[in-house]
Amino acid sequence: MDNYKLYIFDWDGTLMDSIARIVTSIQTAAERLSLKPPSDDDAKSIIGLSLVPALQKLFPDLEAHTVKEMIAAYKAQYSTTEVASPLFDHVKEMLSLLKAQNKLVAVATGKARQGLNHMLDETQLHQHFDMTICADESVSKPAPDMIQQLLEKLNVKPEEAVMIGDSRHDLNMANNAGVASIGITLGADKRESLDACQPKAIVDSILELKALVTGH
Structure with a gap:
């Protein structure tokens, strides 16, 4: 992967x-x-x-x-709210490795642009992404539009891209766009729901994901 x-x-x-x-x-x-x-x-x-x-x-x-x-x-x-929402451990390390390997890195999120920009500012992750697309800039998941827009703007073929997400909405968006997917069990859906979407792999941690997508 x-x-x-x-x-x-x-x-x-x-x-x-x-x-x-x-x-x-x-x-x-x-x-x-x-x-x-x-x-x-x-x-x-x-x-x-x-x-x-x-x-x-x-x-x-x-x-x-x-x-x-x-x-x-x-x-x-x-x-x-006082409920915290930190980055998962090792996220910055994983994203930095992908960029060091000259990979294109993007975000496709259900967040609105204002919300995502606030999070990017807070986490200082702006420089890790080549492009981000939000819910108020496209059609809601699981429609393929977000991924299709990223592919077009970044000049990438469907077979050259992979979507990584924690919900069936993410993985079904990937299926609808004709791209591969990886499920991660840290968020909304359990392994059974993710597995039903037939991703290429399912991981249980960012460390496992980092090893899968970077080889390190």
Whole structure:
């Protein structure tokens, strides 16, 4: 898995340990709008999707104006919660090795641009990526659009790219775009769900992923 030209990473649950923060923020935002909070598993199930389809899946009876209120409440809660969301250990080392090997490195995330830029600033990872694409710049996963845009902009063929993610939405996006995928079990979905998407490999840690994609 270390012979691809382009390595595309999801963000939440793949590079950053942010699943608990997302789940808590969704549940608290729902409570503030007098909605029944989703269970932990239900909240995890939508991670990776863009916010509007994610909330429509969790709360299918919400009217459009309430969805907007829920988005605002979620963003406010996410930005102020005390639940930590650090990078997983060895992420910077892995990304640095990929760049040293002259690989192209990208992000395809369900986050909005403002949110991702804030995280890139906070983690000082801007220089590690050749391109990033966000939910408000494309069609929500699992549609192939994010990957297709990255391939076009970076002049990479589908067979030269691999998508790495923690959810079935990531891996199904890869399948829909005709690129290979690697699942990682640190985030939203369990191994069984990832395995059903037929990735090339599934790993349980960043160290294992680093060895797989860099050979070190």
